[in-house]
Amino acid sequence: MPELPEVETVRRGLEPVLVGQKLTKVSMRRPDLRFPFPENFSKRLKGQTITALQRRAKYLLAHLSGGEVLVMHLGMSGRFTIVEPPKLSATSKSGIGPHPKIKERPGQFVTETAHNTKHDHVIFETAAGATVTYNDTRRFGYMLLVEGDDLHNHKMFCNLGPEPLGNELHADYLASVARGRKSDLKAFLMDQRIIAGLGNIYVCEALFHAGLSPDRKSATLTSKTGKPLVRTQALVASIRLVLNGAIAAGGSTLRDYKKTDGSLGYFQHKFVVYGREGEPCTKPRCKGVIARKIHSGRSTFFCPKCQK
Ligand SMILES: [Zn+2]
Numbered sequence: 001m002p003e004l005p006e007v008e009t010v011r012r013g014l015e016p017v018l019v020g021q022k023l024t025k026v027s028m029r030r031p032d033l034r035f036p037f038p039e040n041f042s043k044r045l046k047g048q049t050i051t052a053l054q055r056r057a058k059y060l061l062a063h064l065s066g067g068e069v070l071v072m073h074l075g076m077s078g079r080f081t082i083v084e085p086p087k088l089s090a091t092s093k094s095g096i097g098p099h100p101k102i103k104e105r106p107g108q109f110v111t112e113t114a115h116n117t118k119h120d121h122v123i124f125e126t127a128a129g130a131t132v133t134y135n136d137t138r139r140f141g142y143m144l145l146v147e148g149d150d151l152h153n154h155k156m157f158c159n160l161g162p163e164p165l166g167n168e169l170h171a172d173y174l175a176s177v178a179r180g181r182k183s184d185l186k187a188f189l190m191d192q193r194i195i196a197g198l199g200n201i202y203v204c205e206a207l208f209h210a211g212l213s214p215d216r217k218s219a220t221l222t223s224k225t226g227k228p229l230v231r232t233q234a235l236v237a238s239i240r241l242v243l244n245g246a247i248a249a250g251g252s253t254l255r256d257y258k259k260t261d262g263s264l265g266y267f268q269h270k271f272v273v274y275g276r277e278g279e280p281c282t283k284p285r286c287k288g289v290i291a292r293k294i295h296s297g298r299s300t301f302f303c304p305k306c307q308k
Helices: 004-018 042-045 086-094 147-151 171-178 185-190 200-210 229-256
Strands: 024-029 050-056 061-063 068-073 078-083 120-126 132-134 143-149 289-293 297-303
Touching: 004 050, 004 061, 004 078, 004 120, 004 132, 004 147, 004 229, 024 042, 042 143, 061 147, 068 147, 143 147, 171 229, 185 200, 200 229, 200 297
Parallel strands: none
Antiparallel strands: 024 120, 050 061, 061 068, 068 143, 078 132, 120 132, 289 297
């Protein structure tokens, strides 16, 4: 399942191809993904210019010149493939450097599985001649059209907490929402109303980095007077660090995109604690062994020795 850094990497890869571009044709190969496509989907998109491509939590938001927003979620296995006009591709592949009109292109990276065109479900064509194909093997992804003015009140967005990489996430905020809470830190950080877009993998990584136990009570992020503590600061810094590290890894994987098939979707990323049950802890001088336990049906990986 793509987590926030992967969605952000996809956004950065699509941005130079889509933003400022008019959609000349949008075709669907089936009537639905996880949900049916919106009524007159391709008709409503055709002729629209994409004015901005944003990310909110794990949603991609393509703002259209007509005022609607194309909301895209990658589900479990969604990915995009970009095919550019021959002239642009030839320039990139020659090693001379990117086409002058195309900025740096983080967003094309090695995929876990080979591209199977059988799962190409939506094809966007732009006036510049680029083709952006949405491919989704398991079809848990979806696309919606929402009126831009209604976006913040939409049921998918109205209860989302602040972005983990935005200015609204800071130690004072975490201390205020953690105050008096009985939940453990794992559940607290997984709660999308508290922080939007943090998933299982990066919650494990951030807690490990901050040296905090997933079982610690979230109320311990707050002093008696409601102020943040050193560990609250450390947690915020760790969340940013692990996410930014993964986004940077996504970008650097992509610099090598000559070897790839132009797909945007998933990258192999080395985790420090996630998926490492039984391996020695990597913290200097810690002799701990990474353990796994289940919190709300999801595996949590942690070091019982240095995470307190
Ligand atoms: Zn350790």
